[in-house]
Amino acid sequence: MKRTARTSVTPKIKELSETVKDIPKHRIGIMGGTFNPIHNAHLLIADQVMTQLGLDRVAFMPDANPPHVDRKFAIDGRDRANMIKLAIRSNPRFYLETEELRRGGTSYSYDTMLKLTHEHPENEYFFIIGGDMVAYLPKWYRINDLLHLVHFVGVKRAGYPVKSNLYPVIWVDVPYVDISSTLIRRYIHQGQSIRYLVPDSVRKYIKEHQLYH
Numbered sequence: 001m002k003r004t005a006r007t008s009v010t011p012k013i014k015e016l017s018e019t020v021k022d023i024p025k026h027r028i029g030i031m032g033g034t035f036n037p038i039h040n041a042h043l044l045i046a047d048q049v050m051t052q053l054g055l056d057r058v059a060f061m062p063d064a065n066p067p068h069v070d071r072k073f074a075i076d077g078r079d080r081a082n083m084i085k086l087a088i089r090s091n092p093r094f095y096l097e098t099e100e101l102r103r104g105g106t107s108y109s110y111d112t113m114l115k116l117t118h119e120h121p122e123n124e125y126f127f128i129i130g131g132d133m134v135a136y137l138p139k140w141y142r143i144n145d146l147l148h149l150v151h152f153v154g155v156k157r158a159g160y161p162v163k164s165n166l167y168p169v170i171w172v173d174v175p176y177v178d179i180s181s182t183l184i185r186r187y188i189h190q191g192q193s194i195r196y197l198v199p200d201s202v203r204k205y206i207k208e209h210q211l212y213h
């Protein structure tokens, strides 16, 4: 009796697992950065890459400590994450990924993407980086292993010529917008307006919490 049941169930499981394998993966963009603070160019890039490459969603992923040698000063991760939440609130296809803030320490993308791909085998990841970052890819931690986990997407950045690169990068044309978090911080410091450079909700959050003064 038992044997009959097993032989009739096994082919069904096999059939089912083959069906699962055939289901197209969710295409997820990963916009990693310090977001100190998030600005309109980040949002524009995420939307353009998502729509041009037919991605399902884009995650905004603030780092804890960026892996660069020239570590930049950043305000508390909770404030950076709160501003991201406000900035993406109106777009249901954008979300906040807090993996690196929760883990703490140096945010190596390899560690993060290994965890995310294990937890979500149903996803295919597209790691979005500005043109300024592409030339540094050879210096990234375990870059050759990371390339098995993600596709890199490069967006050109004003002031940074596209340099030849050893690694496969999908280039997406996005209008040049010469905004950086450095510029936003500098403007605040100088008492200059940041209206229309960041979403209004972010501008109000910065004002209310007296950030970057």
Ligand SMILES: Nc1ncnc2c1ncn2[C@@H]1O[C@H](COP(=O)(O)OP(=O)(O)OP(=O)(O)O)[C@@H](O)[C@H]1O
Binding pocket: 032, 033, 034, 035, 036, 041, 042, 045, 072, 128, 129, 130, 131, 132, 133, 155, 156, 157, 158, 177, 178, 179, 180, 181, 182, 183
């Ligand atoms: N204006 C922009 N054009 C193209 N890529 C950008 C632009 N601003 C940021 N990026 C890219 O977005 C990602 C996250 O950026 P990040 O949070 O470091 O902002 P940033 O403006 O470069 O910050 P900072 O001025 O503090 O260095 C990086 O890959 C960066 O290259």
Ligand SMILES: O=C(O)c1ccc[n+]([C@@H]2O[C@H](COP(=O)([O-])O)[C@@H](O)[C@H]2O)c1
Binding pocket: 031, 032, 033, 034, 035, 061, 063, 066, 067, 068, 107, 108, 109, 110, 129, 133, 139, 140, 141
């Ligand atoms: O893993 C690495 O070695 C590595 C080196 C440089 C940058 N990154 C990631 O690239 C993203 C953009 O970096 P940044 O410093 O321009 O905000 C951010 O998610 C970083 O963690 C990752």
